[in-house]
Amino acid sequence: MKEFCVSDAPNAVSKKSDKPEQNAWSDTLRLPKTDFPMRAGLAQREPAWVQRWLDNDVYGELCRMRLAEKAPAYIVHLGPPYANGRMHMGHALTYTLKDFVVRSKFMAGFYSPYAPGWDCHGLPIEWKVEQDLRAEGKSKHDISKTELRARCRAYAQKWVDVQKADWQRFGALGDWDHPYLTMAPKNEAGIVRELGKLVQRGLVEKNLRSTQWSWAEETAMAEAEVEYKDVTSTAVYVALPIVGRENEHLVIWTTTPWTLPANRAVAVKVDEDYCSIEVAAAARNGSELSPQLGKKLWIAESLLEAFTNAVGIGGHVVTKQKGEQLVGWQYQHPLYNTVQPVVEGFHVTTDAGTGLVHIAPAHGAEDFVIGKQFGLPLECPVDGAGKYVAGTPSLPLTGEVIEGKLIWPMQKLILAELEQSGRLLSAKDFQHSYPVSWRSKEKLIFRTTEQWFVSLDKPIKGLIAEQPELEISLRDASLARIYGKDAKGHAARKVNWVPEYGMNRIGSMIENRPDWCISRQRAWGVPITIFMVKKTGVDGVENGLVTDPAVFEHVAKLIEAETIDAWDSRIEAGRVAELFPPNWLESRGLTVADVEPVTDILDVWFDSGTTHAHVLRAEGGEGQRFHRTDGKRPADLYQEGSDQHRGWFHSSLLTSVANYGDAPYENVVTSGFVVDGEGRKFSKSLGNGVEPHQLMDKYGMDIIRLWVASSDYSEDIRYSPQIMDSMADAYRRFRNTFRWLLGNLNGVADVDVDVASLPELERYMLHRLGTVLAEVRGHYDAYQFHKGYRALYEFCGTELSNFYFDVRKDVLYCDAASSATRKATVAVLVQVFRGLVTHLAPLMPFTTDEAWRERYGEDACVHKERFQTVPEVGVEESRWTGLFETRDAVNVELEKLRTAGGVGANSEASITLADAGVPAELLREVLGVSKVSFASGLSVAKHDGHKCPRCWRYYDTVEESGLCLRCDEAVTESNMTQGAA
RNA sequence: GGACCAAUAGCUCAGUUGGUUAGAGCACCGUGUUGAUAACGCGGGGGUCGUAAGUUCAAGUCUUACUUGGUCCA
Known part of the structure; x- marks a missing residue:
């Protein structure tokens, strides 16, 4: 404990008395005196304070205290940051906000366990490791998958350590000794268990999907691997004869003529005006008369002029029709002797082309969607190496064979075929920005590939836990949790969305999203531990997939012992049998030849999207710290940026509803993004960005935390040097208030207030203090930290400094120690100090703790205290x-x-x-x-x-x-x- | 191109269901103190509420369009 001057005597020794001109009576006054420095020196001193909290295990002690008290739980769960790169301002914002909640809940008497965590698998890390490999002159094929994963693991761990240090420096309270890592074997096993439940529920299906594909590397391309480059393509206009309408043609436009063999439909925009023109003049080859003369060509009216200019024909409009009138027409395939339909296309625009869109479901994301919508064939006629598959028909007129040939050289042959059939109106090379492989720089193509999906629309039982017999789709059950009921009126206890617009945002996303594709053809991720079985009628096999929980659990145990390597390494070594419990295959009359393990890995969003299970609901061990008995959902709060409506909030909701029949969270709070003083996002080109460490070095974390506290985070929050400077001013106001209080309370132990005997002014101030503090706690409960901050700041400034302190200086400095007024004032100042410091502690933990120790000694810690409340005082x-x-x-x-x-x-x-x-x-x-x-x-x-x-x-x-x-x-x-x- | 959100003094924020001359704190200007002094007190100036229409007796507050910025998607 700090040594107090127990006597209530005035400061007999004052440095000021050395000055000869000083009024001699000054020595007889009780002037404020404290060692609490006016200048904070936060940037230099905060790191040591962080270490003090860690050394003293403040978090651990708080948890033990609250558990011993059987305190109610309040669980903030964290969306794990990706283990790559330093912490940026967005992290500083969201982790500070979460820390406000955790700290304020502890101080309000809750047990509020909080574990930091990291998202460790996924492409960005795998990619970085591949780059490192190339720097060593190797490729990923030169090392085993196991070794590649080991490198990924080491890389992730390196950044976990870096980020952990950054994060602790933010002053965040948490279980730093037991963070969760999605790459920890127990979490990897937990992820597999969640997949198993989904499979057992029948929600996992294999389906075709349109994928960006690099034919050069023969691999699927993830979004992040796609680059854009200026390349040369050939844009063609093609006239397709309409069935049953003499001499009439649909004009399509495409920049990928190699996809024409895969043409399955033409799409129109239903509310667009289309017209047909009769070709009256054509000058394709100078003097030569074009074979197009006299043809009637259909095209969107608004694109007519651009079309006639581009193709070099003249003509007059014969008829007009709305797009919807064209739907249902049929036309001749551009190359083959088949008939294809005209359909409605949601994506058709009149920005370019003809308003009549060539649909090759195998070769475009939107084409694929339309193909599915209208039941068109989806099979891909191009293989992984970019060659037309065997069985692709030869071009009928020229007789050219294209099967087994690379698509690019075939374009010329296809154009020649069209020329010969008279359907080619024009072909022109042009430059445009086009997706290419980041590695080979070759143009990417779309292919349909087989992928694994979580079905959003298959009705099953158990997705709304309160109504176990209700058959409902994952989509509808999720919407019921979002809105309180789905479109069909199924009610369910809803989630509280803060701010409320988050509800509509995630709701419209869930409403409109396609099935969730959970497979990736990669190495650094949790394997999709599914076995496909061809034989039917096998016990523990449904719809061709092994669903027996015993098998998933067996694999999970292996992964728990050996990491995710357990799966791949056995498959590669031909030891698939070990992936089954003993006798499992034999007892069913199966051999390893009858089962085919999937070698894809899970979408990394599945890892973080199941943390409610493998972190919060995990049985035993470290999961125990989050177990609750109050019947609430696993987490009271998920708080992240608004981008997570599509990300973590979204994936977590789907997996939790699917496997547990309820949302994983009671409350979802979203924040905006950190932008500059003009409201623009940080960008390298604008040079307006800033890093947390720069600010911590300049201002200290408590000032950054005040900046977060003062901002309404439901909108984007602005950063500028001017704003930070004003926060530094605000900080000084708080600090000086503490300093003055400490100075006046120096040598005085805490005393209780005797409300009955207080002077009227003290009664009033106590009343105001109590009112403001209660208001602040209310704001904290509603996650409205900026309102709490404001209430405290204005109270400090206007009611304390401007008023009460100013008024009571006279009594404090000049009255006798025995003065009743002075004693009453001191008693109220004790309340003010304890109230202010405890209520500010969640917002500025460093400075409040410094002040607390200054008064109560080096062993004291404000963060172990509860919010100071103030006795009721009736005031008029x-x-x-x-x-x-x-x-x-x-x-x-x-x-x-x-x-x-x-x-x-x-x-x-x-x-x-x-x-x-x-x-x-x-x-x-x-x-x-x-x-x-x-x-x-x-x-x-x-x-x-x-x-x-x-x-x-x-x-x-x-x-x-x-x-x-x-x-x-x-x-x-x-x-x-x-x-x- | 679509969905959602925002736009009030230099800055950060208040402005209930539309109703008197739009508020606060900070910053700024002036000033007093010199016993909170790299602090504290007092006084003052400053917004017509992103723009434009509309509804209404009445709009920062409702409607529409637009502008700017943000997030997600295409």
Whole structure:
């Protein structure tokens, strides 16, 4: 404990007394005295304070305290950051906000366990590792998958350690010794178990999907691997004869003629105007008359001019139709002797082309969707190496064979075929930006590939836990949790979305999303531990997939022991049998030849999307810290940026509803993004970005935390040097308030307030303090930290500094120790100190803890305290409203007198005003003047009496000592106390 | 191109169901103190509420369009 000066004696020794010109009476005053420095030095001192909290295991002790108290739980769950790169401002924002919640819940008496965590698998890391390999002159094929994963694991761990240090520096309270890592074997096993449940529920299916594909590397391309480059393509206009309409043609436009063999439909925009023109003039080859003369060509009216210019034909409009009239027409395939339909296309625009869109479901994302919508064939006629598959028909007129040939050289042959059939209107090379492989820089193509999906629309039982018999789709059950009921009226207890618009945002995403593709053809991720079985009628096999929980559990146990390598390494080594429990295959009459393990890995969103299970609901071990018995969902709060409506909030909701029939969270709070002073996002080109460590070095974390606290995070929050400077000013206000309080309470132990005997001013201040603090706790409960911050800041500034402290300086400095008013004031200041510091502790943990230790000793820690509450005091508010109006009016008059040179400080003034039932002494104190007397009307004047050299107030009479009566008695009492000691 | 969100003094924020001359704190200007002094007090100036229409007796507050910015998607 810190040593206190137990005596209540005035500061007998004051450095100021060395100054000869100093008023001798100063030594007899009780001036504030404290070692709490005016300058914080946060940037230098905070790191040591972080270490102190860790060394003292503040978090652990808090948990043990609350568990011992059987406190209710409040669980904040964290969306794991990706283990790559330093922490940026967005991290600083969201982890600070979460820390506000965790700390304020602990201080409100909750048990609030909080584990940091990291998202460790996935392409970005695998990719980085591949780059490192290339730097060593190797490729990923030169090393085993196991070794590749080992490198990925090491890479992720490196960044986990870096980020952990950054994160702790933010001042975040949490279980730093037990973070969760999605690459930890127990979590990897937990992820596999969640997949198993999904499979057992019948929600996992294999289906075709349109994938960006690099034919050069023969691999699927993830979004992040796609680059855009200027390349040359051939744009063609092709006329397709319409079935049953003599001489009429649909004109399509495409920049990928190699996809024409895969043409399965033409799409139109239903509300667009289309017209047909009769070709009256054509000059394709100079003088030569084109074979197009006299043909009737259909095209979107708004694109007619661009088309005729591009193709070089003239003609007049014959007929017009709405797009919807064209739907249902049939046309001749561009190359083959088949008939294809005209369908509605949701994606058709009139930006370019003809408004009649060539649909090759195998070769485009939107084409694929339309293909599915209208039941068109989806098979891909191009293989992984970019060659037309065997069985692709030869071109009928020219007889050219294209099967087994690379698509690119075949384009010329296809154009020649079209030329010969008279269907080619024009072909022109042009440059455009087009997706290419980041590695080979070759153009990417779309292919349909087989992938694994979570079905959003298959109705099954158990997706709404309260209604176990209800058959409902994952989509509808999720919507029921989002809105409280789905479109069909199925009710369910909803999630609380803060701000409320988050509900519509995630709702519309769930409503419109396709099935969730969970497979990736990669190495660094949790394997899709599914076995496909061709034989039917096998126990524990449904729809061709092994669903027996025993098998998934067996694999999970292996992964728990050996990491995800357990799966691949056995498959590669031909030891698939080991992936089954003993005798499992044999007892069913199966051999390893009958089962085919999937070698894809899971989408990394599945890892983080199941943390509610493998972190919060995990049985035993570290999962135990989150187990709750109050019947609530696993987490009280998920809080992340609004991008997570598509990300983590979304994936977590789907997996939790699917496997547990309920949302994983009670509340979802979203924040905006950190933007610059003009509201623009940080970008390298604008050069407007800033990193947390730069700010911590300049200002210190508590000031950054105040910036977060002062901002309404439901919108984007602005950063600028000007804003930070104003936060530094705000910080100084708080710090000085602490300092003054500490100075005045120095040497005084905490005392209880005796509400009954308080002076009216103290009753009022206690009432105000209690009101403000209760308000602040309410704001914290509603996650409205900026309102709590504001309430505290304005209370500090206006009611304490401007008013109460200013008024009570006289009593604190000058009154005798035995003065009842002084004792009452000190008692209230204790409440003020404890109230302010505890309520600010979640927002600025460093400085509040510093102040707390200054008062209560080095072993004290404000973060182990609860919010200080204040005794109820009945106060007549209107009386004080009137008093403050009087004060304002008097101040205006005093200012006039001051400007005229009549008075300096208010204490030089004497006031006359009407008696409004407020005692003259209270008025005098509140106004800060030396004398108040009652008469009609308001007047201010310089007090013409004697100035007490000790308290500087003016009096009509003085004592023999030259002091006022109050000071005379105070000095006498002080001398007696010292004499006795 | 689509969905969602935002736009109030230099800055950060308040402005209930539309209703008197739009508020606060900070910053700024002036000033007083020099016993919170790299601090504290007092006074003052400053927004017509992104733009434009509309509804209404009445709009920052409702509607529409647009502009700017943000997130997600295409």
